[in-house]
Amino acid sequence: MEFNNLIYQKQGEIAVLSINRPKALNALNEELLQELNIAIDKICVDKEINVLILTGEGKSFVAGADITQMQKKTSDEARNFAELGMKVFRKIELMDTPVIAAVNGFALGGGCELALACDIRLASSKAKFGQPEVGLGITPGFGGTQRLPRIIGEAKAKELIFTGSMVDAETAKNIGLVNNVFEPDTLLDEAFKLAKKIAANGSLSVKYSKAAINKGLQMDLDSAMELEKDLFALCFASEQQKEGMAAFVEKRKPNFK
Ligand code: HXC
Secondary structure (H helix, E strand, O other): OOOOOEEEEEEOOEEEEEEOOHHHOOOEOHHHHHHHHHHHHHHHHOOOOOEEEEEEOOOEEEOOEOHHHHOOOOHHHHHHHHHHHHHHHHHHHHOOOOEEEEEOOEEEOHHHHHHHHOOEEEEEOOOEEEOHHHHHOOOOOOOHHHHHHHHHOHHHHHHHHHHOOEEEHHHHHHOOOOOEEEOHHHHHHHHHHHHHHHHOOOHHHHHHHHHHHHHHOOOOHHHHHHHHHHHHHHHOOOHHHHHHHHHHHOOOOOOOO
16 A cells, blocks of 8 residues: 555554654645545455554654634534544544554654554554643544543643643653553554454454444443444354364364364
């Protein structure tokens, strides 16, 4: 896959998509979001891929939506722009494959929102997180007001969004915004390690677990339990369940296909 603003690599079951607009600190413009949309569509239909790592080139993960492109927008144009980003981020959130954000630097505004749409966030010790939109006279617009409180809780989310303050990676870890922090030069290796650990499991059961969590969180508990039961039962119609349990009984490592 060739793009102007993305670098795509595939290593076996693991795909890496790197935002590549370093001159503008990987700020998200419409072209980049359209490319991201196409890349995600292609990854979704590639049955070989079991984990996606999302990262950024240079010193930034993503420093937000492109302010120069947003500056002159009318309300209608701004709504369309928000809708485009929301659509792509939702696709990332709901895709079958788990997505790890390897946050290598600034994750601000739309960049923080992109990381929030991923399943797991790992950060470089140099990463900085924040929702600085109110300082620009706007609100977050790619889901930040919704995902941030769901992930770190209402009070902390309100503090971050109302102040527009940046937090460093350690603070982000302490408030539950990132899963783990690593030295900058080991971040991608650590993301791969995690990806491989996930990919060594039954891919179907990982995908069903992601669906159960994401969909279940939007349901009442009883309906969500029904969903879990259905997906659990569905596993028993798969070769992977047969292999996983046979391997346990035969005291060997499973060989999932
Ligand atoms: C456009 C951006 C940009 C952005 C950085 N650049 N962020 N361009 N949109 N979001 C550009 C700069 O203009 C500059 O271009 C180059 O990248 C390098 O940035 P510097 O500011 O020189 O770097 P530095 O001094 O290291 O400061 C880094 C920074 C700062 C703290 C991250 O760049 C910054 O505050 N950026 C904006 C962060 C932000 O407010 N993000 C939220 C955007 S709103 P030149 O040409 O001068 O070299 C948003 C809304 C989402 O995300 C929802 C939309 C619907």
